[in-house]
Amino acid sequence: MTAELQAPVRSLGSWVIGVVGIAGLVAIIAGVYSSIAVLVTVAVLTAVAVGIGWPHFLRIPAKKTLAAVIALPGVGSALAAASAPAPGYLDRTPAFIALGIMAVFVVQLIRGTGQAQRLESTLGCSAGVLLSCLGAGWIAGARFNGVREMLLVAAISAAVALLVGLIRWPDNIVAPLEISLAGLAGPLAGLVLSDIAVLPAAIFGVVVGAVLASFRRLVTLRGAPLNIPAAVAIGLAPVSAVGSLAYFIDKLLIY
Numbered sequence: 120m121t122a123e124l125q126a127p128v129r130s131l132g133s134w135v136i137g138v139v140g141i142a143g144l145v146a147i148i149a150g151v152y153s154s155i156a157v158l159v160t161v162a163v164l165t166a167v168a169v170g171i172g173w174p175h176f177l178r179i180p181a182k183k184t185l186a187a188v189i190a191l192p193g194v195g196s197a198l199a200a201a202s203a204p205a206p207g208y209l210d211r212t213p214a215f216i217a218l219g220i221m222a223v224f225v226v227q228l229i230r231g232t233g234q235a236q237r238l239e240s241t242l243g244c245s246a247g248v249l250l251s252c253l254g255a256g257w258i259a260g261a262r263f264n265g266v267r268e269m270l271l272v273a274a275i276s277a278a279v280a281l282l283v284g285l286i287r288w289p290d291n292i293v294a295p296l297e298i299s300l301a302g303l304a305g306p307l308a309g310l311v312l313s314d315i316a317v318l319p320a321a322i323f324g325v326v327v328g329a330v331l332a333s334f335r336r337l338v339t340l341r342g343a344p345l346n347i348p349a350a351v352a353i354g355l356a357p358v359s360a361v362g363s364l365a366y367f368i369d370k371l372l373i374y
Contacts, residue, residue: 133285135347136338139354140281144274147358151261151270158258159201162362165355166193166251172352173247176345179240184226189244192219193251193359200255200262208259209366212252219248250356256363263369272308272315273365276324277358279304280331290339294332301328319372326364331357 143165150158170190174182192215199211223244227237260270280301286293305324309315334357338345345353 133287133338135345135350136354137281137285139351140358141278143355143358144278144281147257147362148271148274151257151267155201155258155261158261159197162197162200162254162258163194165254165359166190166197169193169247169251169254169352169356169359172348172350173244173250173356176341176349176352177239177243177247178343179236179243181226181230181240185223185240185244185247188219188222188226189247189251192216192222192248193254196252196255197258200258205262208262209255209363212255216249216252219252220245223248247356250359253363254359256361256366258362260362260366260369263366268309268312269315269369270365271312272305272320273323273327273361275308276301276305276327277331277361279324280328284331284335290332290336293335297332297335298325298328301325301331319368322372323365323368326368327361330360330364 143161146161147158147165150161167190170188170193171186173189174185179185195218196209196212196215199215200208203209203211223241226244227241230237257270260273261267280297283297283300284293286296302321302325305320305322305327306317309317309320334353338353
């Protein structure tokens with residue numbers, strides 16, 4: 120396939136990633152402002168979508184088995200964060216991460232020696248398990264102290280970074296833009312929507328921008344066009360990670 124034919128597919132993939140990511144953020148904030156049950160449903164669906172699409176993004180064998188291995192720990196982590204007693208909302212999350220990574224190794228052992236892409240499957244799927252489980256942070260943040268505005272600020276910073284990431288410029292230009300504009304969006308949203316201090320909101324925006332820029336770089340390094348499951352997974356994976364970032368920054372810098 121020529122470069123001229125591949126370019127439109129890559130362009131479509133980048134827009135799908137951005138739209139999926141923003142849609143995921145909207146669904147999460149809708150859950151935050153409605154009920155924990157709705158938020159848990161969104162977190163579970165996000166974990167399932169990341170689990171299904173991550174093996175496609177990695178382009179590895181045994182996609183169905185590894186999809187289950189990635190998705191199930193994320194589902195368990197979300198349900199545990201919703202039911203865990205205060206204040207240890209994420210106390211069970213490390214256990215689900217460990218179980219998921221152990222399951223990844225078991226799958227690779229069952230596949231046997233000499234199979235293709237065993238190292239890539241092991242490392243990449245372990246990262247997928249981590250990303251799937253980090254979505255429980257949105258639930259923990261919503262239950263932590265009842266300050267929903269912090270999660271809204273997190274979502275706005277992430278949305279700004281996602282929108283900047285859609286610009287078809289080189290990474291060395293777009294990445295600083297993502298970090299700086301997300302860093303500005305955080306405190307601006309905090310000042311307008313709540314009484315969150317400027318410094319914690321700015322720190323959080325910078326961190327979110329850096330996370331989103333790193334995921335954009337992953338897509339660039341992959342090179343090949345994305346199919347729909349892969350685009351959905353890479354769009355929702357950073358959104359999942361931002362949930363735990365928001366929770367821990369809320370605990371460390373704000374509460």
